[in-house]
Each structure stands twice: as structure tokens, then as C-alpha cells.
Amino acid sequence: MASEPRASKPDDQPTDLLAARAGAARPTGFFDQPGVRKFMKNKPAVVSLGIIAVFFVAAILIVAGGDSLLRLAGSPVAPANLPGFGIKPDRETRVTHADELLGKVERALEAREPESALADVGFEQYRLVDLETAGGIEAIEAMLEAAYEALDDFDDDLIAYEDVLFERDDVVDDAADEGVEPDAEVLAELDAELLQLDAAVGERLVTLEERVAELYPRPTSLAYEASVLLGTDRQGRSLSLRAVYAIKTAVQIGVVTSVIAVLFGGVLGAAAGYFGGIIDHAVVWLYSTISAIPYLIWLIVIAFVAREYQMPFAFLGLEEGQSLGQTLIPVYAAFILTFWVGPCRVIRGEALKIRGLDYVQSAVSVGASANRILVKHVLPNTAYLLFINFSLLFVGAIKAEVILSFLGLGVQGQPSWGIMIRDSKDEVIAGFFWQIGTATAFMFVLVLAFNTVSDALQDAFDPKHVG
């Protein structure tokens, strides 16, 4: 209806064209903004954004999964320090595992009520064969007997192997003492014997494992396969499950601390920069005080104090007298109280600049209140800085969590990458890298994604940034 009279009025057309042109020149959609466009052109950054989204979705799913997941991540699923991807551990570990599994059956058989004790033997899914399937306690006893025989056979062969090994060492040592080359013929003979015995020991081990497998049928479920995919830790807990659960811990800590710290620092910084005067002095003084000692010291002091703090009254689901040590609050407090300084400083500088710009001046001239200008004009125009800082703080929080956890001041009661890395230090000395590798890989992907996104954000929105 409205277009008809317009079409009949040719002199309206230029206005229309102008409006159309203005529409093209002043994009209104989010994706039309030059910064956003530049960001979307950065392929690695978009991929990284996708990865971050996957981590966030995983975190939400884990929260939805509730306590059963947490319990599962904390209970043993298989023998300790199993390597991932179905790789067999070294012989020593394999024998220890077999010995351990058989010991559990033996102890259960000696219990006052063997039936119920036997029903409890095993891990989450990797369990002792069902009593009825096996054919009663006698059958289990017989299988155990057979397995122990296999273990004895293995031990005998191992001793025979080691005897030959010692003999060979003696030959080499004797020759060295006399200052002559060892007799090549004797050595070759011994080496051949060693090779043969080695194969025999290997076979014995396979037999032993077969006997054990009769007692403990290997679960075929996908859930079990997934839980041992990346191996197990020193308590036989699934590394893959723990690392995945730690996504939730990391995202939780990262989101809570960076959102609060960025908003707090941002508002304070914008107020300081915009109002100037006494507020500016106070804010600058506050953050120079906080940054006058290394942030690690604040983290440690705050986390340490908060951990031992006991609630004086019930609040936020905490009971009166409950220590904060079991919650994430000490970590939050430490991170928020130290991390707000960065965004505050940056945004204060930006607000100082914005204060003198025309659009703020015109807002002042039409009589907008200072608070309105701050919230409607100053803060939105520092939004890109808020995002960049959010991204930077998120990375900072994840990495600082590792340090706090290592110092025993970090997360308690739920798996985190920091706890996994801390736990792995003794395993690494023993040559077991699966725990440190798993935690590092998970953390690496998320942190790298955030680093890439922060870089791309700075490239796209910060004119001062050098790419």
C-alpha cells in the first residue's frame, strides 16, 4: 500500500536511493561489521571457536550427567597404570596385574562369606566371572589354582632366563678382567639360549593371562573400551574419563572467574577513565597496590586463607562451620581478586580515549546522565576489549589452576587437569607418560584454541595490535 503512492511520486526516489545507500554503508547485522568479517575470514580462529564450543557443550553435558559421572571418574576401572590404545605394558607390569587380580580372588575366597565377597571382586565393568556362569565356588577355586600354576611356571622360566643372563654377564666380566675379548662362540651359544628362553617366558605369560582372562572375562562393552582408551592412573582410574570430566572443571573455573573478573575490572576501569578525578585516583591506586606484588603470591595467599575459612553462617548452599576447602570458592576468590587488574587497566585507558570522542560529547549535550553514558556508550565500545580479556583470562585461569593444584591449593574432590598433571609426576619418573600426556593434550587443545581466538580478536578489532 505504502509503495504505491511513492512510486507515483518520482521526486521521492533520490531519498529512497540515499536511504538504500546509507543502509549499505552502515551495516547493522552482527556479521556485517568489519571486525567480525575480518575475524570470520581467519580460518584457524573459526575452527578454534568451534573447538571451544565443543568443550563448552561437553562441560554442559557433564553437568547434566551429574554425580554418577563424578563417581565413575573417581573409581577404578582396570588394573593400575595401564597404557592407552590397548598397548600392552611391559612384562613386569603385566605379571603384577595378573598377580593383583588373582590375589583379589584368593582373598575373597578366604572371606567369611565367599559368595558375596566374590560378587564384589573386580572393577566397574572388568569383573570376576559370574558365579553361576563359572559353575560355583569350586569351579572358581579350580580356575584360581590353574592360574597360580601358570604363574609358578612363568616364575620358573623367568628364573631360568635370568640365570642364563647372569652367566652371560659373568663370561663378559671374566673376559674383561683378563683383558681379552670374550669367546664369541660361547657368547653366541648363550645368546641363542637367551632368545629361546625369552620366547618361552613370553609364552608362559600369555598362558597366565589366558588363565586370568577365564576368571576375569574382558568386557566387550563400548563404555569399557572408552574408559581404558587412554589408560589408567595409579589407582586404576580411567584417564580418559578423568580428563573429560576435567573439561567441566576447567570451563567452570574459566567462565566464572573470567566473566566476573572482566565485568568487575571493566566497570571499574570504565568508571575510572570516564569520570576521572577521585574515582580514577582510587581505582589506579587500588590496582597498583594489587599489582605491586607478583600475582602468584596473591593467588597463593588468597587460596590458602580461603581454604581454611569456615563459614560463619549458612550461605549459597554452604552450611555453617563448613570449611571452604572442599569447594571451588578459594580458587574463584584467588583468581577473581587478582585477575581483574588486567582488564581494568586496559579499559580505563580506552575509556579515557572514548571520553573525548564526539558521540560521547553529543550524548552529554543532549543531557544523558553519566551512568547512562557509561553503560550505553562507553562500555559497549570497549566490548571488543572485554572479549579479548575474557579470552586471555580464561587461558590464565586454566594455567593457574594447574599451578595451584600442584601446590595443593587448587581444586579438591573432582578431577582437573592440574590434579592429573600433579599426580603424574611420580609416574613419569617410572616411565609412565599416559596421565601427563592425556591431561596435557586436553589442556593444550583448549588453551591453543583460546590463544588463537584471542590473537584473531586482537587482529580483527584492535587497531594497535601488530599481527
Place this chain on the structure above:
Amino acid sequence: MWSYVVRRILYNIPIFVVIIVVVMAMLRINDPTFAYLGKNPTPEQIEAKRVELGVDQPFFVQVWDFFASGFGLGERSWYAESRTVDAVVLPAILPSLAITLPALALSTTLGVCIGLISAANRGRVLDRALVFLAVIGMSISFLVFIIIGQYFGAYRLSEWLGVEVFAVRGFDLGVGDDVESPNVLQHIAAAFGGWAHYCLLPVLISVVVTLGYDTRFYRSVIVEQSTSDYIRTARAKGASETRVMVKHLLRNALIPIITRVMITLPFVVVGSLLLEIYFSVPGMGQTLLTHMTNKDFPVTQTIVALLAAIFILSNILTDVLYAIVDPRVRLK
């Protein structure tokens, strides 16, 4: 200049005082008394201990006592009861510096060099590879570098060579230990040997960790400088590329470099906290952590005061260095 320095120091005294008051107040949120008593203490014992530790005094009296006693240096440590605070804190300074100063020097030099190389090849494969490596290094936890570095550098290397090149833990410069009729040179050699044995591996690990951040920072500084007019002028008058880079560019990039080094200086004192704990080096970071978690307030407060003082002084020194490096900077 001296009036400037004095004024800056005076201006920073309130900051210094507030930090100490805040830390003292935070520490006192939880009562330290029970940590020093056995199980089920009687009320009399609690009261006696409170008086002994001095926590029965009003808070500001305690603050006053801290400053009046020369930043608590002469006080008795609560945790290491036989020692005074200065006997705990002062010996910890040398081990910390033995790791952090070489690490800072090495990573800055390497960072500037790699930054220069990267900036000179800006946009090419080499530059991209270096930037990518730096981001990868930044995305791995410090702790992982330490654990893996110690495993390969200390355990495996010693196993492989049959000699312990790098110690797994400890700190001992071993001055005058193994040397018969020592002279100064032998002392220095022994100290260097001890340093290399105990500190070189932590230093290298620290360099690897910080190199990613340093390289990126110095690269962007240099790239920013290399687009400025004076560089074009220098090239136009026919200066060689090396001369442009070193003589013109590096000199002008000195201000951000100094800023960064000076800002990191107080941080490196405790930045090596993890390294110190992992390699059992009795430095400031380790001392602070041990004594704080054992509720030794005097030692904690003194270390915090020391760090704050270092930070404030290094800030002032930074400004003075600016004026020396750049004649345009006037200290007012």
C-alpha cells in the same frame, strides 16, 4: 633526577604499607594459634600461645610492631622456632637469584634475537613457523615442561651418560669444598660448576617456558618499530640491513624491552616458585610456601614486604632507565 626518585619513593610508601596491612589482615582471618598446639589444648594453653605469638594484641598494634621491628626481620620465626626471620629469609635470596637472573638474561637475549629474525622475515614461512611454535609453547603448562624436563634432563641424561650432569634436586654452590688450597679462580670455577650442576637445568626449563611469550612480545615490538618513518629513512640513505636492525631499530625498541625486563624482575623472584619446589632449591618461593602453609606469619609478612619493596624500586628504576636510554624522556 634524585628529587624525582625521592618523590616516587614517598608516593609509593602508602602502597607499600597497604599491601602489608592487607596481607597481615588476610593471614589473620583464620586463627593461627591451633596450628602450634597439640590435640585438645586447654583454654589456658590457647591463651598462653596467643600471648606468645602476639596475636592477642589489637590488629593495628601488630601492624605497628611489624614496622617497628624493622619489617619483622629480628623477630623469631614461628615455624622454624630456633631461627629468627632474617636467618630464614636472607639465605633464600641467593638460590632464587641463581636461577632467575640467568634465566631472565638468557630468555631476554634469545627472545630479542628470535624476535628480530621473525620480524625481519615477517609473513614468510620462517616467521609463521616461529610464531606458531611460540603459541604452542604458550599452550602447554609450565608444570609439564618442568616434569618432562626433569625426567629427561636429570634422570635419563644421567642414566644415559653414566654421570650425573644435572642434579635431580638440591642446591649447593660448593664454594671451597673440593678445592685444596683454594684461590679465587678455583673458587669461581667451583661455584660455577656447582651452579651448572644444580641450576642450569631449571634455568633452561624456565627459558623454554618464557621464550614463547618473550618471542611474541619482542617480535610485535620490533614489527611495530620497523614500520616507522625513521627506519624508512635509514634504509633510504643506504644503511645496510644489519645496521638498520641493530643500530636503528634495536635502540628504539629498547624502551619496551626495558619495561618488560623490569616488570618481570620481581616476578621472576617468585616466578621460579614451581622450579624451586620441584628441584628442592631452598629459594624465596619455596621458603614462602613452606612457611605460609605452616602459618608462620612473621616470615610470610617479611617476604611479602621484601617483594613489594623490590617491585616498587624496580618500577622507579625503570623510569630512570628510560631517561638514560631515551633523551626525550624527562623525569619530572
